[in-house]
Every structure is written in C-alpha cells, then in structure tokens.
Amino acid sequence: MGFFYTQLTICTMAFKSKAQQIKLAGLAKAGKFSQKTYDRWATESPAALPERVETKAKLAKKKSQRYVEQNSKKESSPLKSPVSSKAFS
Numbered sequence: 001m002g003f004f005y006t007q008l009t010i011c012t013m014a015f016k017s018k019a020q021q022i023k024l025a026g027l028a029k030a031g032k033f034s035q036k037t038y039d040r041w042a043t044e045s046p047a048a049l050p051e052r053v054e055t056k057a058k059l060a061k062k063k064s065q066r067y068v069e070q071n072s073k074k075e076s077s078p079l080k081s082p083v084s085s086k087a088f089s
Contacts, residue, residue, distance in 0.1 A: 015049060016049070016053045018050070018052075021045070024038055
C-alpha cells in the first residue's frame with residue numbers, strides 16, 4: 001500500500017486595508033511581528049487599499065436600516081382621514 005503525498009500550497013495573507021497595514025508596521029517595528037512577513041505581505045497587497053474594511057455584521061445592519069427607511073417612506077403616504085378631528089373634540 002502506498003501513500004500519496006500532495007504538494008501543499010501555503011496561502012498568504014495580504015493586507016485588507018491601510019489601517020491594518022499601519023498597525024502591523026508598528027508591530028513589526030516594535031518586534032512583536034516578523035519584519036520578513038510584513039515585507040512579504042506588503043509586496044503581495046494591491047496598490048489601492050481601502051482606508052478601513054467593515055465587518056459583515058456592520059454591512060448587514062446598514063443594509064437593513066436602508067431597507068426599513070425605504071419601506072417606511074412608501075407606507076407613510078399623506079392620506080387624509082375621512083373623519084375630521086373637530087368631531088372628536
């Protein structure tokens with residue numbers, strides 16, 4: 001019986017945002033993060049990075065708030081009541 005070995009490729013992590021890149025640069029300078037790893041990630045990252053990346057939870061919350069705002073505007077139509085307010089006072 002033989003064993004089959006497959007070549008594993010190591011997935012590297014590039015920076016997702018400028019804020020993450022700045023934070024890890026500080027950690028690398030302080031010696032808490034490998035400078036070699038930081039340099040490798042910096043070369044693998046795209047040139048144009050967003051300032052910050054939002055979490056999926058924040059994006060979902062924003063999307064639901066927009067949905068509620070859009071639907072509340074549709075439902076609140078300016079219909080006048082058939083009964084005048086003077087009749088009840």
